[in-house]
Amino acid sequence: MIKILFAAQPSDWLVYEKELISAFSNCDLKVQLTTDVNAYDVEYIIYSPSCDIKNFQKYPRLKAVMSLWAGVEHIANNPTIDVPLCRMVDMELTDGMVEYVTGHVLRYHLGLDFHTNHQDGVWRNEVVPPLAKQRNVCILGLGELGTACAIALTNFKFNVCGWSRTKRKIHNVRCYHGANGYVKALTHAEILVLLLPLTSSTSGILDSASLSHMPEGAMIINPGRGHLIEDEALINSINEGHIRHATLDVFREEPLPPDHFYWNSNNVTVTPHIASTTRVKSASESIAANIKIGESGKPFLHAVNRQQGY
Ligand code: NDP
8 A cells, every 4th residue: 555645735635636546546556645644654745835845854765756736946956855756747737838828829929919909990901910930939948848839839830949958859940959059049039938947047047138139029928937037127128119028927926916017017918827737637647657657666757857956
């Protein structure tokens, strides 16, 4: 019997309990899954940042920590974890992000806001959008989510480039990497999508210097993390008209305070960290499948590189 601690909010337990039990059963794993188990017995922790565990050393039999979230900035640097820490990677989470990013890229590309905001009886047909193949989209971060979004956008024939830490190869996507590739990627960013994890290397990466490399009138979509952007630099760039519009899903402070510039700017769309949420059923299946892999002696999938922080 594998002992698993579910460490999240009581409201999460209400929605996850049934699906996790069913997922473990479908994987033929016999588990004791609870929110309260003797620390000495715990073999796995299913973890949400909303729980209050800081010291993982009190679980001497711990084999792995399974994060319910794709972003692990809250826990990646926790020095008390000396077992694999696995990120949430799940097809439905990816599908959600692809839909969010594709939707907002198409919205920008087609200039839909202009028509939505001008339902005033005036026939304005001067501006016809270019075709997708004439539009440059740049994705910062070519991991699970960035790659899936890049592929979806190339299927619409967008001219897509992307940037990652290490060299990547993706069909029909110009891939840049490392410090040298960063500016090259930004100069192509008529529409920029941020899908980097938050680490010490990426915090504040979109600063005034980065913004200045982007084309005049560029648009930004950030479903990555709020701290990737230097807010003051973005606000200045929007006020100067260099950045035309930003769609922001994540913020340095969440919920975003009601009086924040972003809520009140016509050049910013705020979405409340809903770009892609962890879907209970498929996430439960992913966790159960990963524990099954670990129990069979193989390396866990999606283990965080603790040195890199993601
Ligand atoms: P991955 O870890 O799979 O991918 C991260 C990508 O970022 C990789 O391509 C990686 O490069 C690149 N990267 C990391 N550090 C650097 C760096 N210093 N310089 C250049 N590139 C770098 O993450 P996911 O795609 O699964 O998720 C990305 C982020 O999306 C999450 O961390 C989370 O913050 C956010 N997210 C937001 C959600 C929302 O609802 N708003 C939902 C889910 C996730 P390399 O390929 O070389 O490793």
